[in-house]
Each structure stands twice: as C-alpha cells, then as structure tokens.
Amino acid sequence: MKKNSIRRITTTILALCALCINTYANDGGYFVSGNHLIPISNTDIKIAKEVLTIKLSDTTEYTYVDVDYTFVNNSSKPKTVKMGFEAEIEDLYKLPEEGVKGHPYIYDFTVELNGKHINHTNEFAFYSDSESLDYKNFPVDKTKWILGGDKYEDDGGWDRGLMNVKTKEFYAYAHVYYFEVTFKPGENKIHHTYRYLAGMGQEDAFTVKYWLKPAMRWEGNKIEDFTLRISAENTAKDFILNGPFDDKGSFRIASGTGKTRISKYGREFVIRNGVVEYNCKDFIPNKDLLIKSPDTYIYKDHEENNTEHVLGEFYDRGEYWLPMLYGEYSDWSKRILRNLPYASRGYVFKDKKLADYFSQFFWYMPDPSWTPSQADFTEWERNFVKSFSKQ
Numbered sequence: 001m002k003k004n005s006i007r008r009i010t011t012t013i014l015a016l017c018a019l020c021i022n023t024y025a026n027d028g029g030y031f032v033s034g035n036h037l038i039p040i041s042n043t044d045i046k047i048a049k050e051v052l053t054i055k056l057s058d059t060t061e062y063t064y065v066d067v068d069y070t071f072v073n074n075s076s077k078p079k080t081v082k083m084g085f086e087a088e089i090e091d092l093y094k095l096p097e098e099g100v101k102g103h104p105y106i107y108d109f110t111v112e113l114n115g116k117h118i119n120h121t122n123e124f125a126f127y128s129d130s131e132s133l134d135y136k137n138f139p140v141d142k143t144k145w146i147l148g149g150d151k152y153e154d155d156g157g158w159d160r161g162l163m164n165v166k167t168k169e170f171y172a173y174a175h176v177y178y179f180e181v182t183f184k185p186g187e188n189k190i191h192h193t194y195r196y197l198a199g200m201g202q203e204d205a206f207t208v209k210y211w212l213k214p215a216m217r218w219e220g221n222k223i224e225d226f227t228l229r230i231s232a233e234n235t236a237k238d239f240i241l242n243g244p245f246d247d248k249g250s251f252r253i254a255s256g257t258g259k260t261r262i263s264k265y266g267r268e269f270v271i272r273n274g275v276v277e278y279n280c281k282d283f284i285p286n287k288d289l290l291i292k293s294p295d296t297y298i299y300k301d302h303e304e305n306n307t308e309h310v311l312g313e314f315y316d317r318g319e320y321w322l323p324m325l326y327g328e329y330s331d332w333s334k335r336i337l338r339n340l341p342y343a344s345r346g347y348v349f350k351d352k353k354l355a356d357y358f359s360q361f362f363w364y365m366p367d368p369s370w371t372p373s374q375a376d377f378t379e380w381e382r383n384f385v386k387s388f389s390k391q
Helices: 213-216 293-306 332-344 352-359 377-386
Strands: 013-017 019-023 046-056 060-072 079-088 108-113 121-128 145-154 159-164 173-183 186-195 208-212 223-242 250-263 266-283 289-292
Touching: 013 293, 019 145, 046 121, 223 352, 332 352, 332 377
Parallel strands: 046 223
Antiparallel strands: 013 019, 046 060, 060 186, 079 173, 108 186, 121 173, 145 159, 208 289, 223 266, 223 289, 250 266
16 A cells, blocks of 8 residues: 555635736635446446436535446356445545544435345545555454544645554545445346535636546446436536547537537536436546536636636626625626626526627527526525615
8 A cells, every 4th residue: 555645735826817916715625526336346247338417506515416327247147246436535624523424525325226225334445546445455444543633744734534553654545335236147227326515616616526437447347338417407507528528429418408619628518407418339437527617717718818807707606706806896897797697597688788798608598488587596696686786
C-alpha cells in the first residue's frame, strides 16, 4: 500500500472580470462520486446491458441514481460473486460519527437481484483512486486500524482517515457497501438505487462525478449495451458533459425540450423537463463521468480573453455571484435580473429588447406554450424576483 495522507482542501482563488478585477474564495466542496457496482472477487460474469439514469434535482443539492443491470452467467451452474459499491471520502473535514454505518453523504442505498432485496454490510477499504482499492487487505482489520484525525502537518494540512493504532500513520480510505450475489445460469437483473450529495460552490452551481472505470473489472472489460440517461424533471439544466463518449455511441434529447453543442470544454446540453440519452454498443468505460455547470468555464473564458461578464449569462449562479459582481443596479439591470427565472423556463418576451437580450445566451430556449407563472418557482427564485422588482 502506498501511503496517501489526506490533506485539507485548499482554497481556490478565482479572478473574475466585472467592471474591475475582483477575487473571491471558493467556499464550496466536493463530497463523493457515484459509482459502478464491481466484483470484489474474480469473476467471468459479464455485463450484457446497463441503463444508468442520473437525475439532477431542481435544488442542485442531491443527485439521484437509478441503475438497471443485466448480467450474464454463461455457466450451467449458479455462481456466487462477492460484490461491492465503493464511495471515497472527499470532504476531508468530516469523519463518520461513531455508530453510523455507510458513507455520510450517500442515502437510501438499495440493491435488488431478480426482484428480491439484497442485504448489504458496510466496510472500509484502503483507497488511492477509482481503479485501485486494496481488496487484498479487505475488509480493513478494525483491530489494527481506526478512524482518526486532527494530526496537524507542517505543510498546513491535517492528516485524517484510517489510522494505524501502533504507528499512528494515516491512509486514505473508502466506504464499501458489501454483499454477495448468486447469479443463476443465464440472465440476471440487478436494480440499484441511491442518492448522494452533489458538489457545489461559488465557482460552480453543481458538479456531479460518477466513476465508470470500475465497470471494466467485469468479464470482457466492457458493457455490451450501455445507455446513459441524464434527467432534469420539473427544472431546467445547463451542463457540460465529459466522459468516455466516442463516435460509436450517439446522443439524443429523449424527452422534453433541449439542445446541444460541442465546445472546447466538452459537450454542452440545455434541457428543460426532459432527458438526455446516450446509447453505445460494446461500450468501453475507460474514463469517468463528469457533469458540471458551465460557470467555471465561463469565468475561464472571460479571464483568458480579458472580457467582462454579461449580466445573466450564468443564471444558476445568480444567488451567489450577481450581488458581488454588480454592486449598483440600473433599472435595466433590475429588469434583466427579475426576468431570469422566466427566461429559464422559455418565456417568449413581448418586449423586443428583453427578447434580444436573452437570445444571446445558449441556455435560453423559447417555449411559446409556457404561461408566465411563479407556480413552479423555487422559494429562492420568488425572493430573487421580488428583490429586483420595482419598489
């Protein structure tokens, strides 16, 4: 095992161009990645089909995951496989509370095999990255290793994680949701669900990470028929998608309203009350999946090109950045701001000046069928509109 001391998250400083250059600290955090179910023991079971659904919530706080697997046991006899779900610890300030089982930011974890519930236990594994959990020493011997922390280092960080009770050394670790599955000959269906806390901060509205590479531990190192669905129900989402997506597979807007484009940062999607779907045969998951709001890239573009931010171009960040970027508001600025939630829902503005203004943004998708209403606004959006309304 290679020592991997856990360090305190360092603050990221962003240079932002508004009317002048201002810098702000990123006070957000990244908590945990979603992950693929993996075999802990060697196996010749293969993945014939997988449908991975990632639901982006309207609050951006949680990410919901629903996975339907079709595994195939080509043997004439049943085979029992030790399986697990890995979840690293990235919030370095938080160790699990005594007596609490499972990852502190994963909720409602369930697994069903052929329609029947499978019980699981929670263990620890030594961790370095999404491909290298140490299963030779799994589960961790809890008589030799305990959860510890608060050892201050000269570089200004804190060592936290699994501590050796004798040497006092620290190692990074991951939670493992552990269970055994007996695959009958032929096809076997596993349905797997959970939700987890998404990354967020002043730098970006949301960051959703999902480990796909561990899927290569199954027989054949591939998924014969893979479908990814990214859902935004009752909300609108603008995001950059990166991962192992080549020309073999294809994207489409499966439902709702949406559009896409290719930028230097990845494939960008805007969807409203809809689903983006990707399908690929003989899918090789040799990269992990990243879904990220475009805010960071917008900042970077302005910084590199020495240009000013345009009011309203990153709608999701209005709650945090707009009051800091723009101190005094003109009447025109107030009109733009209080109309942002309406524009995000596709309101077709009768005022040509507003219509032309919002049409410059990729995230704006006019929807003539939408009737202006605050019925589906979040509480923050209602307060946001009110705060910029005429007194």
